[in-house]
Amino acid sequence: MQKIAVIGTGYVGLVTASCLADMGNRVICVDNDRKKLENLKKGIIPIYEPGLEELIIKNRKLKRIFFVNSIREAAKESDIIFICVGTPTQADGGADLSAVEKVASEIARAMNGYKVIVGKSTVPAETGDRIKRTIEMIKRGKNNFDVVSNPEFLREGSAIHDTMYPDRIVIGVESKRAEEVMRKLYRPIKAPIVVTNIPTAEIIKHACNSFLSTKISFINAIANICELVGADVEKVAEAMGLDKRIGRQFLNAGAGFGGYCFPKDLDAFIHLAEKKGYDFELLKSVRKINNDQKKLLMKKTEDALWIVKNKNVGVLGLSFKPHTDDIRNSVSIEMIKILQHAGAKIKAYDPKAMQKSKAELAKVTFCKSPYDAAKNSDCLMILTEWEEFYKLDLQKVKKLLRQPIIIDGRNIFDPVKMKKLGFVYKCIGRC
Ligand code: UGA
Numbered sequence: 001m002q003k004i005a006v007i008g009t010g011y012v013g014l015v016t017a018s019c020l021a022d023m024g025n026r027v028i029c030v031d032n033d034r035k036k037l038e039n040l041k042k043g044i045i046p047i048y049e050p051g052l053e054e055l056i057i058k059n060r061k062l063k064r065i066f067f068v069n070s071i072r073e074a075a076k077e078s079d080i081i082f083i084c085v086g087t088p089t090q091a092d093g094g095a096d097l098s099a100v101e102k103v104a105s106e107i108a109r110a111m112n113g114y115k116v117i118v119g120k121s122t123v124p125a126e127t128g129d130r131i132k133r134t135i136e137m138i139k140r141g142k143n144n145f146d147v148v149s150n151p152e153f154l155r156e157g158s159a160i161h162d163t164m165y166p167d168r169i170v171i172g173v174e175s176k177r178a179e180e181v182m183r184k185l186y187r188p189i190k191a192p193i194v195v196t197n198i199p200t201a202e203i204i205k206h207a208c209n210s211f212l213s214t215k216i217s218f219i220n221a222i223a224n225i226c227e228l229v230g231a232d233v234e235k236v237a238e239a240m241g242l243d244k245r246i247g248r249q250f251l252n253a254g255a256g257f258g259g260y261c262f263p264k265d266l267d268a269f270i271h272l273a274e275k276k277g278y279d280f281e282l283l284k285s286v287r288k289i290n291n292d293q294k295k296l297l298m299k300k301t302e303d304a305l306w307i308v309k310n311k312n313v314g315v316l317g318l319s320f321k322p323h324t325d326d327i328r329n330s331v332s333i334e335m336i337k338i339l340q341h342a343g344a345k346i347k348a349y350d351p352k353a354m355q356k357s358k359a360e361l362a363k364v365t366f367c368k369s370p371y372d373a374a375k376n377s378d379c380l381m382i383l384t385e386w387e388e389f390y391k392l393d394l395q396k397v398k399k400l401l402r403q404p405i406i407i408d409g410r411n412i413f414d415p416v417k418m419k420k421l422g423f424v425y426k427c428i429g430r431c
Pocket of ligand 1: 122152153154155156157209212216249250251252253254255256257258259260261262265320321
């Protein structure tokens, strides 16, 4: 059993804390939002993440997870402190690290013995060094500490599984002592551990997210060429994916990537490279291809509808991907705004993200079911590939629509079948 503090109860913080508690540790979670803390104590979780609620309730009962609002209190009582606060994008594309700095200063003031301070938030390279310098400057007495970079690779929607069964664990350390602490902490998890220095660990995180984004933009660029020559991107991805050096994952062509991580991390990496004097042109193209996918979807909509103004568009899917209610940088939300700007009237449905979308979108009719969204719409647009959309009764959808038009931004149906059913079916990279 280790005594752990987790600062920040966002996605990464809550998942990290509940998994560490489930491994038998004593975990104190800290947040400055008192209402959120009160809710968490009652088992009310601010995000939808499969398995998270159960894990928190179970470990509350076992007295292994606690919620407080004082960083000092948590830091004093812990040996390992995870920093999991937000690092949003600033106007210049760089990451805003003010929350990380504030937490580091608070930890420094609370030092009462050797502490291992672990950076878990996605941060630009060199943040570990900054955390170290901040703590060194502020701390009093001879208290020893080590800073560790331990980037997380969890995906929303499968966050618990990804944390408990990761492909690898990356630990950036400066001392053997800190390495031992981290190895001991992760002993219950069966995964290869890559131990390196702090800047390398930080770059590993940048490199992974930007490589995955590159894979998606690459297949989207291929999809565009497929449309021009009458090829099928799904088959291209299948054949490419069978090459073990490439792999099939993250080769799904579509409306592009969204979410809190990829767009933000891409901006931050491009910004960091620029600051260091390197023009990361490749990643700028990845970003441009991704943004252009929305223009492409709009063009397809105009092709199908001719005039978009005053047309009813039914939208299926609001979250940035299935199995989450997260709408941050959701392609669907951005697409709805583009359609509204062109004068379209939107009816939308999502199994989990309607509540959050209501605060973000104006003048949208939120529907009870996908069929409700299709009813009297001039076209139906699919923007998140939730399972229930694959199982739609398409004959019923066709009857409900004013015109049998489906614009599929996630390629969930077979174009040949759709044509046979009498749909005008526009998807990505398939003819
Ligand atoms: C991503 C990474 O996958 C995680 O490893 C990482 O830890 C996390 O960011 C983070 O940095 O915190 P996440 O944002 O939860 O995880 O979602 P992904 O499953 O990676 O999907 C990101 C976006 O890419 C979604 O909008 C999804 O629709 C899109 N995508 C994904 C595609 O358009 N095509 C694909 O083939 C795969």
